[in-house]
Amino acid sequence: MASSTHRVSVLGAGISGLAVASLLRLRGHTVTVFERFAAPRPLGSGLVLHRSGLTAMAALGLDAEAVRLGCRLTRFEGRTVAGKRVYALEHDPGDFSLGIHRHTVFHLLYTKALELGVSIVAGCEVDAVEHGRTAATVTAGSRPLGAFDVVIDASGAQSPIRDRYAAIRSRHAFAYGALWGVCEAANDQPLDVLRQRFHGAKVGIGLIPIGRLPDGGETRHIGFHWSVRNADIDLWRRAPIGVWKREVESLWPETRFLTAQIARHEDLTWAAYADVALHRLHAGRIVFIGDAAHAISPRLGQGANLGLVDALTLADTLSTAPDVFAALETYNARRRDQVRYYHAASRWLSALFQSDHRIAPVLRDLAFAPVSRIPYMRRQMLDSLAGEKAGLFRNLDTSKLVRN
Template sequence: MKPLKIAIVGAGPAGLAASLFLTRAGHITDIIERFDSPAPVGSALMLQPTGLTVLETLGLGPAIHATGNRIDRLFGTETTRGRTVLDVRYNALPSGRYGLGVHRAALFDTLYDEVSARRHPIFTGQKIVGVMEEGDRSYLSVEGGERLGPYDLVIDASGARSELAAALPRAPRARNLVYGAFWATLDCPDGLVDQAALTQRYDKASVMIGVLPIGSRKPDMPKQAALFWSLKVADVDEVRRRGLDRWKQTIRGYWPECEPLLEQVTDWEQLTLARYAHRTVKVPYSGRTVFVGDAAHSTSPQLGQGANMALLDVAALAHALASHDTIETALSAYAGARRMHVRLFQLLSLAFTPFYQSDSAALAWIRDRLVATIAKVPPAPQILAAIVSGTLVDPFAAAGLSECDWLRASAPQPS
């Protein structure tokens, strides 16, 4: 395909990664960001083998490993009897896979620094409210009346609240999930938790507390961890009204060892409220506008796949554009390449969520007594490891990727 002029709406991880992939292929990109200063949103995330493979393909593997924390295990117990109800180990598969706990800012910085070093244009303070197609060119409508373009292709990487997706003739319906979560990024003393595990505590399915070690955002910063606590979004105002001390006391009652983290929380402003929704753009393109990441699909964070799916999307889109002669056939190929993987993991996220975030005592009982037992019997450990890794079906070939050599990727880099 001839070099294209491409507008990328949104300077989050998906938009930044898209610019890196596409300029490397010879295309010209403009990144258009609604905020005056591009910045990360949120506390922490898990990079799975899928997302790590995409970053390695971009040459950013060493940089992200330097800031993150290797996770080998997801481990959770219920608070009443200490029964183990979650124990997923990446090494149940023979590939050497692992996850990487990272601050969202570390992922953003890694991509943004590379985009900046390569001098990709980023236009800030421009809120895109629509796309107009005139012949084979597209123009962006900016709030306030300005028009940007022309472009051969528009990539919407603006997130779950995409205005472009909402304006589609068959706009996706969002199913807002009842439970959200408070997140805080805090300094993590040595020995507080297993540094190689995402550790969680549960009381039935209505209480979930977790600690995810996320390494250091910068070399001179202390090691950190993300503390999260799930709650109903409808209860947030009441929790805040009761006061921070009462909220902290609730967590102490379930998990006293979290005190070194809790004592660092002195203001509600340190807590980020994450709200979640399930929505899917059934056909992730319209005309010459294509949707990636949360603009195309979003779901519960229970399997930790969100950022990883977004990175896979942009890799698959770049591969489709490189493999076809026209934009139309490339966008159709992109949709086909991502269809099965996206639908499968959205379904799995929806299926798992009620066992860990719901009002159902029955599902919690099943989880605590049956699921944890079954999970120990082969091939269940291998299947769970593949689900968490994002590789229950192969996501790599359709995106033109070769999976990482995990032993090499995790090896210390020479100074």
């Protein structure tokens, strides 16, 4: 139960911001979300939610609907384009990760926030937070938007608030990003396995079953990604799309169902990635969650999951600690180790799977498959995938999680 309730502002109506807003409303706090877009909307294609992220969805009563609309992924499989196995991971019986359309996650979280009485103010690009003696004032273009006990920065990997106020430990831009898209699944597509194909570390193609849209009938979707060197993106845009489609099809002929649905460059979205790590996840009355707190490469598919667990942890600490500052200290202490673990793991995997390294992918192709068959290593990989490494579930209640 809350020791006291707070006036909270949340910057950004993304996955982390909407989740923390609703979790705080459920605990009796007054919450205002400021979003820069004129109408809040999701960006990107698909996501994989693991046990950690699904636990936060369960705390909002959204896991059953998410599981109904998404695809239960029981296997993860990567091969070279020649067909040699690079990795294969299978969940324990009854367990799964959830491939889900971004629009679906956004729709569930946005509807829940409105239902709970979260105030969402769109068209506000917050650029400063001024600290007073008893409160912090949020401003956009020097226009004050209100005074709050705590300001939660959930404004994503490019957060201007983080860049201005946080103590940044390291910042690194990756040379590779990806082109992402969504297409309709063909009838013969397996919907329970995430599949990838690699050629060295420069070519990576992925197919992720992500299920249905909330109002999209029975049509199932597949999220698609293709690694691209950021420096080459203009070359890709200038060449006819057919050139790229033929390359993808020649490397992985099974993708023809998908390339047939891509007519223009604009059917794909380019995303570049950065890794930004903080010394502390708070500064004064500002606290950082989601990508604003820990931008990482999506190689391990953990960003949204980490953001959801941040949201759950922060909602708990703000509702139980004696004051805002104690709550933010406790939040930082509870999240620090896990955030560091996933920063390190995603950097390491990016070098192996998406880089200009020549030797690393050769070693990967030789060692990954046999190593993942050793029971101890398999367990470590599955726990990393589930978002459970570094003591996460010490602080989470997993009992309400949908399983079968």
